[in-house]
Amino acid sequence: MSPEEVRELLPLYALGALSPEERSRVEEALARYPELWPEAKALMEVAAHLAEGDPPAPVPPGLEAKVMRRIRAHRSFPWAWLGRVAAALLLLALGYGAFLGGTWLLALREPATQVFALVSPQGEMVGRVILKADRTALVLLNRSSPKGRVFQAWGLGHGEPTPLSTFRLPLKSLRLPPEALAVAVSLEPPGGSPKPTILFGLPR
Template identity: 75%
Template sequence: MNPEEVRDLLPLYALGALSPKERSRVEEALKRYPELWTEAAVLMEAAAHLAQPVTPTPLPHGLEAKVMARIHLLRRPSIGAWAVRVAAAFLLLALSYGVLWGGGWLWALREPTTQVLALASPQGEVVGRVILREDRSALVLLSQRPPKGRVFQAWGLNRGEPLPLATFRLPLKSLRLPPEALAVAVSLEPPGGSHKPTTLFGLPR
């Protein structure tokens, strides 16, 4: 494996989600590329605290940009590729925000009933994905944070008016769709949210 292939597997390695064969390959590669051990150690420390309350701490310089760049580059992912990106995002947020809801979404990606749906801007650019489980819970994973002074707001889409759901500031948000909602959209809103979408950010396609 080359260094970038190793980096792509480090989040799953840290979570203990690799097969014994894959784990062995990563460990052999880390011996060949000792410069990757720092990044591996940071991710493993975050993974160890996923289920515990942690105090927000500054990220190592450049780590957030590296993780988010890998999320941004993904266009037509396989389920396995999305597992890597979701794991990376979980670990990033665990480091910086103390996220408590661990790896349940990672394992949901292995279920055949789980859907991974694209969100596109009004101009047609892919700006995120929605992971939708059979129980109507959803994880929204976006390519960026909202502009200053704005928040994201999720909307449940049905055959009538959009249903206002939660507002959020981070590029990850878990929520539960009401029974009548068939899909999820995201808009940019003033803090506190709106009753109707004002600036569309991502629509299902």
């Protein structure tokens, strides 16, 4: 595991959101790259403050730009996108005390929370869905909607897809209907559609 791959996993490591095997790999890598320990400790302190409900500290100058550059970067490491999502949520909770950031960060630590990959019909990874036990989902895409189109979420169950919210930004929180087991995303005209027209991301 390279230092950059370790950095991608550090937010998830701090949140306790890795499997025992993945956690062990990160700790072995941290022993090989001791220069990464200060970043790991800082993230673990933020996660601990969130869990205890302590007030957030101010964002150090330049941190927001650094994290956003990391989120926008494209890498093929399997956990990279989710790691960057966790880093973004840590930034929200650390810098602004945002309810959204803190709530979803802590949800990643819950055993009942599920994380789905969203994959295009061509097999390209386009984002993730974090699904909490209360049927609240956070859709995180790796791009914004193209001009003249909006994203639309769909609840997937045993019947026809259920149309849910439309959105333009690559992050959307929504509640699934009781019959929905997963979420898909399509590209639609403004205002949405009763049935998906251009499937953008299917759960996998």
